Amino acid sequence: MKKYILFTVFVSGLTTLGAELAAGRLIGNVFGTSNLVWASIIGLILIYLTLGYFLGGKWADKDPSPLAMYRILAWGAFTVALVPYVAVPVLRSAAAAFEVFSMGVLAGSFIVVLILFIVPITLLGTISPYAIRLSVDDASKAGEISGRIYGVSTLGSFIGTFLPTIILIPTIGTTKTFLLLGSFLLFVALAGLGQFAGRKEMLKLMWMPVALAIIAVIFSNQALKKSNGQVYETESAYNYIQVQRQGDYTILKLNDGQGVHSIYHPDSLYYNGPWEQFSVGPYFYKDRSPDSIKHMAIVGLAAGTAARQATLIYGEDIQIDGFEIDPKIVEVGRSYFDMNQPNLNVIIGDGRLGLDRSQTKYDIIAIDAYRPPYIPAHMTTVEFFEICASHLADDGVLTLNVGSTPGDRRLIDGLATTMAQVFPSIHIMDIPNTLNTMIFATKQTTYSEDFLNNLLGFTQDTALNPLLVTTMSSTFTNLKPDYTTTTVFTDDLAPIEWIVNDMVVRFVFQGGLEILQ
Numbered sequence: 001m002k003k004y005i006l007f008t009v010f011v012s013g014l015t016t017l018g019a020e021l022a023a024g025r026l027i028g029n030v031f032g033t034s035n036l037v038w039a040s041i042i043g044l045i046l047i048y049l050t051l052g053y054f055l056g057g058k059w060a061d062k063d064p065s066p067l068a069m070y071r072i073l074a075w076g077a078f079t080v081a082l083v084p085y086v087a088v089p090v091l092r093s094a095a096a097a098f099e100v101f102s103m104g105v106l107a108g109s110f111i112v113v114l115i116l117f118i119v120p121i122t123l124l125g126t127i128s129p130y131a132i133r134l135s136v137d138d139a140s141k142a143g144e145i146s147g148r149i150y151g152v153s154t155l156g157s158f159i160g161t162f163l164p165t166i167i168l169i170p171t172i173g174t175t176k177t178f179l180l181l182g183s184f185l186l187f188v189a190l191a192g193l194g195q196f197a198g199r200k201e202m203l204k205l206m207w208m209p210v211a212l213a214i215i216a217v218i219f220s221n222q223a224l225k226k227s228n229g230q231v232y233e234t235e236s237a238y239n240y241i242q243v244q245r246q247g248d249y250t251i252l253k254l255n256d257g258q259g260v261h262s263i264y265h266p267d268s269l270y271y272n273g274p275w276e277q278f279s280v281g282p283y284f285y286k287d288r289s290p291d292s293i294k295h296m297a298i299v300g301l302a303a304g305t306a307a308r309q310a311t312l313i314y315g316e317d318i319q320i321d322g323f324e325i326d327p328k329i330v331e332v333g334r335s336y337f338d339m340n341q342p343n344l345n346v347i348i349g350d351g352r353l354g355l356d357r358s359q360t361k362y363d364i365i366a367i368d369a370y371r372p373p374y375i376p377a378h379m380t381t382v383e384f385f386e387i388c389a390s391h392l393a394d395d396g397v398l399t400l401n402v403g404s405t406p407g408d409r410r411l412i413d414g415l416a417t418t419m420a421q422v423f424p425s426i427h428i429m430d431i432p433n434t435l436n437t438m439i440f441a442t443k444q445t446t447y448s449e450d451f452l453n454n455l456l457g458f459t460q461d462t463a464l465n466p467l468l469v470t471t472m473s474s475t476f477t478n479l480k481p482d483y484t485t486t487t488v489f490t491d492d493l494a495p496i497e498w499i500v501n502d503m504v505v506r507f508v509f510q511g512g513l514e515i516l517q
Contacts, residue, residue: 001066001134001195001196002135004192004195004196005066005131005134005135005149006131006148006149006152007188008070008073008127008131008188008189008192009127009128009131009149009152009153009156010152010153010155010156011156011184011185011188012073012076012124012127012128012153012156012185013128013152013153013154013155013156013157013160014156014157014159014160014163014181015077015080015124015156015160015181015182015184015185016049016121016124016125016157016160017156017157017158017160017161018160018161018163018164018168018177018181019080019083019117019120019121019124019160019178019181020041020042020045020121020160021160021161021164021165022164022168022169022174022177022178022181023041023045023083023117024037024038024041025164025165025169025174025235025240026083026084026087026091026174026178027041027091027114028240028255040114041114044114044117044118045117045121048117048118048121048122048125049121049122049124049125050125051118051122051125052121052122052123052124052125052126052127053125053126053128053129055122055125055126056125056126056127056128056129056130057129057133059072059126059130060126060129060130060132060133060134061133064133064134065134065197066134066192066193066196066197067193067196067197067201068130069126069127069130069131069134069192070189070190070192070193070196070197071189071193071201071205072123072126072127072130073123073124073127073185073188073189073192074186074189074190074193074205074208075119075123076119076120076123076124076126076127076185076189077120077182077183077184077185077186077188077189077208078182078186078208078211078212079119079120079123079182080120080124080178080181080182080185081178081179081181081182081183081186081212082182082212082215083116083117083120083178083182084174084175084178084179085175085215085219086116087116088175088219090116120182127153128149128150128153131149132145132146132149135149160181164177164181165237166237168180168181169235169237170235170236170237170328173235174235175219176216179212179216182212183209183212186208186209186212187209189205190202190205190206190208190209193205228244228246229244229245229246230242230243230244231243231244231245231250231336232332232336234328234332235328236326236327236328236329237326237328238325238326238328239254239255239326239328239329240254240255241253241254241326241328241329241332242254243332243336248265248266248267248268249263249264249265249268250263250264250265250336250337251263251264252302252303252329252332252333252336252337254329255374260273261302261303262275262302262303262304262305262333262337263275263305264303264305264308264336264337264338266338269309269312269465269466269467270467270470270471271305271309272431272432272433272474273305273431273434273436274306274368274401274431274436274438275305275306275308275309275368276309276313276467276470276471277399277401277429277431277438277471277474277475278296278298278306278309278310278364278366278368278399278401278438279296279306279309279310279313279314279364279468279471280468280471280472280475281364281397281398281399281440281442282363282364282395282396282397283450283451283454283455283472284397284425284427284440284442284446284447284448284450284451285395285397285442285444285446285450286446286447286450286453286454287450287453287454288395288454290313290314290458290464290468292363292395293314293318293363293364294317294318294319294363295318295319295320295321295360295361295362295363295364295393296310296318296319296320296321296362296363296364296365296366297320297321297322297323297355297358297360297362297364297365297366297391298320298321298322298323298366298368299323299351299352299354299355299365299366299367299368299369299379300323300324300351300366300367300368300369300370301322301323301324301329301330301333301346301368302324302329302333302368303329303330303332303333303336303337303339304322304333304337304338304339304341304344305337306366306368307320307322307339307341307344308337308338308339308341309467310364311341311343311344312465312467313465313467313468313471316341316342316343317343318343319343319345319360320341320343320344320345321345321347321358321360321362322344322345322346322347323347323349323350323351323354323355324346324347324348324351325348325349325350325351327348330346330348351367351369351376351379352376352378352379352384352387355387355388355391356387356391358391360391361391361392361393361396362391362392362393362396363392363393363395363396363397364396364397364399365388365391365392365396365397365398365399366399366400366401367379367388367398367399367400367401368401370400370401370402370403375411375496375500377489377494377496377497378491378494380414380415380418380489380494380496381418381489381490381491381494382418382421382422382488382489382490382491383490383491384491385398385418385419385421385422385423385441386422388422389422389423389443392443393443394443394444395442395443395444396442396443397440397441397442397443398419398423398440398441398442399438399439399440399441400415400419400438400439400441401436401437401438402415402436402437402439403435403436403437404435404436404437404503405435405503406435408503409437409483409484410486410499410503411496411499411500411503412428412437412439412483413483413484413485413486414486414487414488414489414499415439415489416428416439416483417483417485417486417487417488418487418488418489419439419441420441420485421488422441423441423442423443424442424443424444424445425441425442425444425445425446425447426439426440426441426483427439427440427441427442427446427448427451427479428440428479428480428483429474429475429476429478429479429480430478430480431474431478432474432478438475448476448479451472451475451476452476454472455469455472455473455476458472
């Protein structure tokens with residue numbers, strides 16, 4: 001009996017952490033994956049486990065039998081598998097509320113989804129104290145047995161930490177991950193009932209796997225979101241990915257769906273977003289010719305809009321290295337966004353590491369990996385910008401797309417201040433009708449007057465793609481005079497989360513919402 005109880009504890013620990021990680025994805029698909037969301041999930045899961053430990057100890061003393069423990073385990077497993085099916089209607093309401101930003105619905109949905117986990121996680125929390133009570137038959141070995149059980153449970157939790165994110169969610173999706181974890185644990189519980197309580201007790205709960213099978217079949221083709229114009233959805237190890245059609249435009253949205261990460265139209269050239277802006281930075285240098293732009297790096301390639309716009313401006317002679325951490329997004333880009341340019345070299349992996357390993361000197365490095373509250377801190381520091389500078393040509397430019405909130409430019413100012421530690425000139429422009437700002441950093445001292453002179457010269461050159469002139473006109477018109485010198489971010493101290501969380505919370509409570517690209 002003791003060996004099977006240890007196996008039970010192992011699987012219970014695996015399922016508990018697996019459900020927690022899957023909960024992050026389930027909720028993150030609508031509410032995002034910021035550290036505020038994760039703090040809520042982890043904090044409440046710990047509260048539920050704490051409640052389970054107290055109840056488990058009390059129930060085990062009252063009824064120290066395998067029958068009682070495996071009944072509790074069966075209900076815990078069954079409710080784990082049910083979570084995504086119960087949550088989907090609530091999450092759909094939340095996704096619809098995001099479209100119009102109904103704060104009451106959003107807050108209520110978030111609370112309801114988190115409450116859904118109170119039953120399964122609390123029940124799973126009872127298993128370890130129950131297992132200890134059933135395993136201790138010699139008080140002198142109580143410490144050893146307790147340590148063994150908690151050790152085995154923690155080992156299961158360790159595996160449960162990696163199994164959903166690395167294997168299950170990218171392979172079968174969030175809903176089926178919950179279903180698989182719950183069903184496997186339910187099988188363990190039913191087998192335990194049959195072994196220690198008799199076949200009759202096991203048969204009493206055989207309706208559970210039957211019910212789960214029926215539910216899984218009925219809801220097998222339901223989409224997590226039913227956004228207007230949705231043509232495709234999938235999940236990867238990193239993101240929930242949506243492709244939508246809005247008229248003749250195809251757009252890419254990730255996770256909470258509040259950012260347009262890529263856009264495509266077969267005929268339209270100008271999207272009035274950050275994607276074109278990445279291509280115009282070199283013209284802060286005096287008398288710069290488009291023919292001299294040969295190499296570009298894009299950190300945060302997404303579905304390739306910036307690469308497509310650069311190719312339209314410079315032709316296929318420009319060689320582009322696109323760094324993208326999520327291979328699923330690359331697949332979507334090739335299928336839905338015509339990301340098939342022969343001059344585009346896609347590199348899968350972390351942008352900072354990939355750029356550091358590159359052997360190329362670039363004329364343009366585009367950083368498009370930010371969107372509050374999802375900003376990788378390691379791509380905001382002096383050390384990162386030193387890597388960028390070392391991979392730029394002597395007349396190269398680093399261009400960075402960053403979001404803000406109305407009246408709060410702390411993030412922009414902090415990044416500009418940090419970049420100025422490495423680059424002698426910083427130029428800033430706000431993209432009209434958005435909360436996006438482009439920061440241009442040049443390796444030499446440059447002036448906006450030279451940018452204007454280049455623009456005036458290009459207006460007379462009919463051989464240039466008009467997208468270049470249109471974008472440069474927008475850039476110059478919306479240049480900002482200066483920025484406020486503030487915090488310098490380093491690898492040791494980059495308080496990005498603190499700044500961004502405060503910005504977002506203030507913005508939310510002021511009732512604002514903006515599509516940040």
